[in-house]
Amino acid sequence: MIPYAFDYTRPESVEEALDLLDDDAKLLAGGHSLVPALKLRLSAPGRLIDIARIPSLKGIREENGEIVIGAGTTHAEIMKSDLLKQHLPMFAEGAALIGDPMVRHKGTIGGSLAHADPSADWPAMVIAADGEVVLRGRNGSRSVAAADFFIGFYSTALEEGEIITEIRLPVPAEGTRMNYQKFAQPASRFAIVGCAVVRHPDGSVRVAFTGVSDAPFRDTGVEEALSGQQLTDDVIEAAAAKAAEGVSLNSDHFASEEYRQHLARVYCKRALNAVA
């Protein structure tokens, strides 16, 4: 299909973008979620503000014990980052599971978090790695823990007039192990179930899911079942059996609620086995 008419601007800086960002405008990053919505006429902004080339939104760096990923960094850049391979290998490996090469070279982590597709991959990883999403508005910046950022179906803590500028992730202690397991939807290749697990050297484990419910979530039920335990087969089995308990489950023609929950358990077990 073809979109409604819109204006297009490409500001040079975040400040300039913020100035332009009124309620008739939409930010355009990789365009791999927004453009399909425009073409189907599901979204009808009067103006697109193209932030894909703003230099300050790009790149991955280490800063004060944190890894900082610019919101405009593409999935492919994350996949190839030596810094991430060293400190947060799950991110480099997880990026490779997103879409196809074209999607990975255009789509951005900031766009993915802002869009908050309930089946997107990044949210689970960012939550499990205890990340913070940095938002900037005309009146300054604020930081939201990833676990609080996702509110529901395509909805986030992002307020009108705000831009995600970066994602901050604590540099994990030596000996931390992490893994992301994804059961891909055969058509879109988004996650029917995605499970991210980070196991710290002190034995604590953070578990997060995407695809399972209307928003990604941290699974404290599984975490508690693991608390203070060695990751033996029995412990993993018992903890994984608690996966996605008490959440509202998504359902579609690839996976019913019942099957999704079953997959959440299986993929949780697989992710835990990988960090055991």
Add this chain to the structure above:
Amino acid sequence: MSNKYIGQSVKRLEDKRFITGKGRYTDDIKLPGMTYASFVRSPYAHARVNRIDTSAAKDMPGVVAIFTGDDIASAGIVGVPTGWQVNFRNGDTMKEPPHPLLVPTGSTVKHIGDPVAVIIADSREAAFDASEAVEVDWEELPAVVSAYKATQEGAPQVHPDAPGNLAFDWEIGNPIDEVNEAIEQSAHVTTLEFVNQRLVPNAIEPRAYIGHYDEVSDKYTLYTSTQNPHLIRLLMCAFVLGIPEHKVRVLGPDVGGGFGSKIYHYTEEALVTWASKQIRRPIKWTETRSEAFMLDAHGRDHITKAEMGFDAEGNIKALRIKTYANLGAYLSTFAPAVPTYLHGTLLQGLYTTPKIHLDLYGVFTHTVAVDAYRGAGRPEATYLLERMLDLAALEMGKNPVQLRKQNFIPSFDGVEQPGYQTQVALQYDSGNYHGVLDRAVEMLGYDEFRQMQQEANQNGKLLGVGFSTYIEACGIAPSAVVGALGARAGLYESAQVRVQPTGKVSVFTGAHSHGQGHVTTFAQVVADKLGIAMEDIDIIHGDSDAVAFGMGTYGSRSLAVGGSAIVKSIDKVLEKGAKIAAHKLECSVDDLEYAEGKWTVKGTDKSISFGDVALTAYVPHVYPQGLEPGLDFSSFYDPANFTYPFGCHIAIVEVDKETGRVKLKRFIAVDDVGNVINPMIVDGQIHGGLAQGIGQALLEEAIYDENGQLTNGSYMDYAMPRADDLPSFELDRQVTPCPHNPLGVKGAGEAGCIGSTPAVVNAVIDALWSGGHKVKDIRMPLTSERVWRAMQEQNTQILHS
């Protein structure tokens, strides 16, 4: 003659153009003064159109004209026709309700996307915007989407004059009493109820049309993404618009795939042609991908119950089938032929089954039309037979390879041994069925596999093997035969071979290439037959003004029928050329032999080249008396029989015990498509076909909800096979030449798609049985959840929804 090209994997001449983005598709063509069309389409599967208000839309910027169904009706246009007539078993003509170009007010729309108005504007964007401003008062009515449910009492009616939603009921085979008796007397009966699900063809190029009426010449030109330009011209002129054919030129430029979906004459083609005269400007319509999902004729959609009876030794004694075939809301161009003559007639398969009966219901539903999609009827027949064979083997504890072999029709070449007469009307041309099966099984390593399967099982893994053998009827078709069966057209092909004065050759064929590589394959044939270089040959197709006539490309017919027509014309060229050569060389025609592009007086070094003879034909100074100048011949070739390619496919899968996910590990295909002109192109056709057939088994399905909404009409939801879903295919070939056409070719376009689907499903069932889950069937596509559930429930039959 020479042997330089035939049998060689010559690289495709057209690929450079395509790969570098230089193809010229209908949507690439821009004519001066062009306008753009957008349709107002029904959001409901079934609704009465009470009122259409176009007043706001008319005032939108850029709008040139708006037409509604009432405008079309008052122009006296009834709708698009059907090209094949099937009769009820009591002899009554099938129900053929009108298929209007736009549904008029007071009438009902019958599937989502059924159009009620068209906006024509200066730009595509303006047409889109204005189409949203058209207000329609819809009165939603109950809909039915399942062919079985549509035949039940109280089901919503699609057409008032088709009671019970039956377009026809039909049967083929032996008398039903004899079949019933044979089933009753069988030692073992394998019974299966299953769904052969509805598929979306998904050509990479959506349909696109440009209608252009030129006042000066009083001629129409239609550019169309079609598989058969002449057929479109015939149908549109004679049956829809009533314009004389010589006033219409139909062009099928580069076309990005069809898989059957671009055979048919669609309403939009006629509409842009007609409307361009009303507004005196060219009109382009390019389908969106969403429309392609919704509107391009779908494929398959059968609900079947089959019973196969065996004696105690495992010999097939009888086959009894009842099938409900969904035809959609309107009868598309060849729709009636697909479940009947392209399906019922293939139920003999490769087996000597003595008693066969098919009881078939062609049913209207509130869905888009179902018509021929790659394989068309033959995949449905093959799926049925091959699922039954593997299941029977499991049930009887027999080896599925042996069970097939003991029931195979013995080999025959169709020359020394006669063709094989089936119980279902056809006569097979030539076949060596044991050969393909033996070779495929050798590639598999049967015993080694069974051992691996056992070991895998001990390690907690599920491995399975599935077999499938198939036969198909291609080279469509002998005109007299299909005429007797209800075709409203002949199915011959035409070809003109025009030798230019310099000896270069232009070949005009009625076949149409939309991905098959005709430009290369046909040039290989012509080059060898004439003993000249491929570079000196041009293959011209897709233009009704340039090519005398044509029936187009589908049913794996192009080389078998179109290629044969070319050979006929070449024979005529060589016959006349010999007369000219004999005159120049001062000898008799009988003294000449033709090889490597020249005529030589036998036993001498006196010769004259093809080029010199061509020049003489056009500059006939020294020339045989009474012979016409020129070297240019046309032929029509009407085949003596169908051709019957066959083969054996084997799939090996691993099933994830925890999730039900199926991983295709190996796929072996040994196909016999007769003689092969270009092995690379044939392999490519097989590869593509396999991907489609495997896609049906594991991934694809068009899903309507019970209100008739297509719930997965996008690539986000409709799963197509991708490279990483497929293993590296293991191919081999056997060659049993077709005895009745000059090239000995059978056709390779559909084979991959026909044999592969049941092999994959059989492999999954085999894997499950090896793990103790005695499941008879899992509904296609075999999504992970369905396989997982089958393992949970341990049940014997997962019924269709």
